[in-house]
Amino acid sequence: xxxxxxxxxxxxxxxxxxxxxxxxxxxxxxxxxxxxxxxxxxxxxxxxxxxxxxxxxxxxxxxxxxxxxxxxxxxxxxxxxxxxxxxxxxxxxxxxxxxxxxxxxxxxxxxxxxxxxxxxxxxxxxxxxxxxxxxxxxxxxxxxxxxxxxxxxxxxxxxxxxxxxxxxxxxxxxxxxxxx
Amino acid sequence: xxxxxxxxxxxxxxxxxxxxxxxxxxxxxxxxxxxxxxxxxxxxxxxxxxxxxxxxxxxxxxxxxxxxxxxxxxxxxxxxxxxxxxxxxxxxxxxxxxxxxxxxxxxxxxxxxxxxxxxxxxxxxxxxxxxxxxxxxxxxxxxxxxxxxxxxxxxxxxxxxxxxxxxxxxxxxxxxxxxxxxxxxxxxxxxxxxxxxxxxxxxxxxxxxxxxxxxxxxxxxxxxxxxxxxxxxxxxxxxxxxxxxxxxxxxx
Numbered sequence: 109x110x111x112x113x114x115x116x117x118x119x120x121x122x123x124x125x126x127x128x129x130x131x132x133x134x135x136x137x138x139x140x141x142x143x144x145x146x147x148x149x150x151x152x153x154x155x156x157x158x159x160x161x162x163x164x165x166x167x168x169x170x171x172x173x174x175x176x177x178x179x180x181x182x183x184x185x186x187x188x189x190x191x192x193x194x195x196x197x198x199x200x201x202x203x204x205x206x207x208x209x210x211x212x213x214x215x216x217x218x219x220x221x222x223x224x225x226x227x228x229x230x231x232x233x234x235x236x237x238x239x240x241x242x243x244x245x246x247x248x249x250x251x252x253x254x255x256x257x258x259x260x261x262x263x264x265x266x267x268x269x270x271x272x273x274x275x276x277x278x279x280x281x282x283x284x285x286x287x288x
Numbered sequence: 289x290x291x292x293x294x295x296x297x298x299x300x301x302x303x304x305x306x307x308x309x310x311x312x313x314x315x316x317x318x319x320x321x322x323x324x325x326x327x328x329x330x331x332x333x334x335x336x337x338x339x340x341x342x343x344x345x346x347x348x349x350x351x352x353x354x355x356x357x358x359x360x361x362x363x364x365x366x367x368x369x370x371x372x373x374x375x376x377x378x379x380x381x382x383x384x385x386x387x388x389x390x391x392x393x394x395x396x397x398x399x400x401x402x403x404x405x406x407x408x409x410x411x412x413x414x415x416x417x418x419x420x421x422x423x424x425x426x427x428x429x430x431x432x433x434x435x436x437x438x439x440x441x442x443x444x445x446x447x448x449x450x451x452x453x454x455x456x457x458x459x460x461x462x463x464x465x466x467x468x469x470x471x472x473x474x475x476x477x478x479x480x481x482x483x484x485x486x487x488x489x490x491x492x493x494x495x496x497x498x499x500x501x502x503x504x505x506x507x508x509x510x511x512x513x514x515x516x517x518x519x520x521x522x523x524x525x526x527x528x529x530x531x532x533x534x535x536x537x538x539x540x
Contacts, residue, residue: 114324135326138435145428149330259424263337266417 114138116165119147120249122158131202131211131242134165140250148252148260154269157261160252167248169222171241176226199225200249201233202242211242219243294352296472297408299370301349302360303514305342306371307461309361310521311392312338313528317379330428334389337421344414351410362532366522370514374457376521383446384453386432391458391492393426398488402479411477430495437499444500451496452504462488463511 114136121132132151137143143162152160196218202211214233219225222243229243252260315335322328346357375392379385400422403415436447462485472478493503532538 136324137326141431142435145431146326146330149333150326153333256427259420259427263421263424 115143117143117147117162118165118168118244119143119151120161120163120244121147121152122160123156124158127158129161129200129202129213135162137162144250144252152261152264154264154267156265159257160260161249163244163249167245169226169243171223171226171243173238173240176230176241194220196220198246199229200244200246201225201229202244203229203239205239211240216246290475292468293471293475293477296466296468297411297477298349298353299466300472300478301345301352303370303372305345305349305360306369307375307392308338308342308345310369310371310524311375311388312336312342313524314375314377314379315385315389318385323382331385334425334428337425341418341421344418348410348414358532362529363536366517366525367515369517369521369525371517371521372457372460372514373512373516373518374454374460376518376524377454377457378520380450381446383436383443384450386429386436387447387450387454389425390429390433390495391454392461393422393429394492394495395458395461395484395488396422397426398484398491399479402484405476406478407476433495433499433501437496437501447499448501451501452506455504456506459485459507460512460514461485 115138116134117137117140118134119132120129122129132147135143135146135150137146140162144160147160147162148157197220198216199219199222200216201214203214204211215229217225217228217232219228222245225243226241312335315331315338319328319332319335322331342361343357346360349355349360350357374388377384377388380388397419400415400419403411404419406412406415433447436443438444462481469478469481473480496503
């Protein structure tokens with residue numbers, strides 16, 4: 109069967125000047141420009157955002173702690189450099205300890221592959237192997253143009269978004285039913 | 289304040305409210321039907337933004353005329369609506385909705401740009417708020433237009449067809465027929481529409497050329513009054529107003 113889906117991109121957001129980059133989720137798009145717009149529309153229409161990045165999914169490696177502990181990556185041929193002995197390139201490493209909250213950027217390392225980037229990061233940063241991990245080839249990331257930030261992110265700041273608890277539907281329904 | 293220009297401005301605002309409201313409703317009809325999920329969300333956002341702009345103009349209109357926004361939206365019949373016909377046409381295929389949105393967005397950015405210089409402060413302030421959002425809408429629809437126009441043979445053919453159909457309708461954005469409009473222009477309250485039209489036309493033709501699309505020769509035979517509507521508006525309103533009219537006294 110033919111896959112009619114567009115390419116998948118992973119979306120990363122920076123919520124303020126000081127904040128670490130966070131993983132938001134993924135979108136489908138035909139190209140980078142549409143990926144950035146879809147990332148904006150799906151993930152940052154309401155919450156605050158300073159900068160948005162997208163990267164093709166194939167340039168991101170996701171790992172759970174189980175996968176890291178099983179050491180399966182050590183047997184990957186590209187872990188210590190492929191046959192061509194590729195030059196190291198920058199990777200951003202993301203992690204989170206538990207199920208809650210987003211994967212946050214823990215730092216940058218130079219590596220020849222995603223698995224190697226995770227290994228180096230874990231050794232260098234001294235973080236334990238629990239939780240969730242991602243390694244992103246930084247050269248494959250595309251961020252929004254600074255000039256576009258105002259139209260992409262500013263309108264959201266002036267708006268409030270309501271939680272479902274702001275709409276007391278159950279209470280109102282009960283009152284209606286209790287009416288004689 | 290001069291009551292005469294207040295009344296004229298209220299008429300202009302009513303047109304702006306109705307354009308945004310009806311276009312927002314038509315756009316919202318794509319919810320659940322857009323080409324992909326991400327676009328479904330994006331276009332529903334745009335629909336909601338257009339409704340939000342309608343609310344901003346409605347509030348200003350309410351201040352000028354003392355009329356209740358909810359009554360204006362939910363209890364006016366088609367004959368009292370003042371939107372242009374382009375926005376009430378059925379949503380058509382995706383190319384049709386994108387071309388319509390582009391023509392409207394291009395007009396709105398030009399129009400809002402001029403309103404930023406209005407001598408009437410509330411208009412200026414509202415325009416400042418809306419224009420940021422609108423420039424994003426325009427980027428979004430331009431991105432789609434380029435891909436549809438330059439994409440496949442079919443996407444190109446459908447886009448060209450939509451341009452041919454919509455082009456004559458778009459001119460209604462700039463028509464007024466009311467000679468008293470001069471007063472608003474002279475007071476610096478509302479921009480001269482003819483000046484905007486040339487600006488808009490130049491931008492649209494250049495952009496369409498970049499998308500491989502041509503402007504048709506056909507032009508409207510005579511200016512269409514904003515009081516005239518197609519047969520498509522009444523069914524749209526009956527859906528839009530249905531719930532509010534079920535219980536006219538309900539508090540929302």
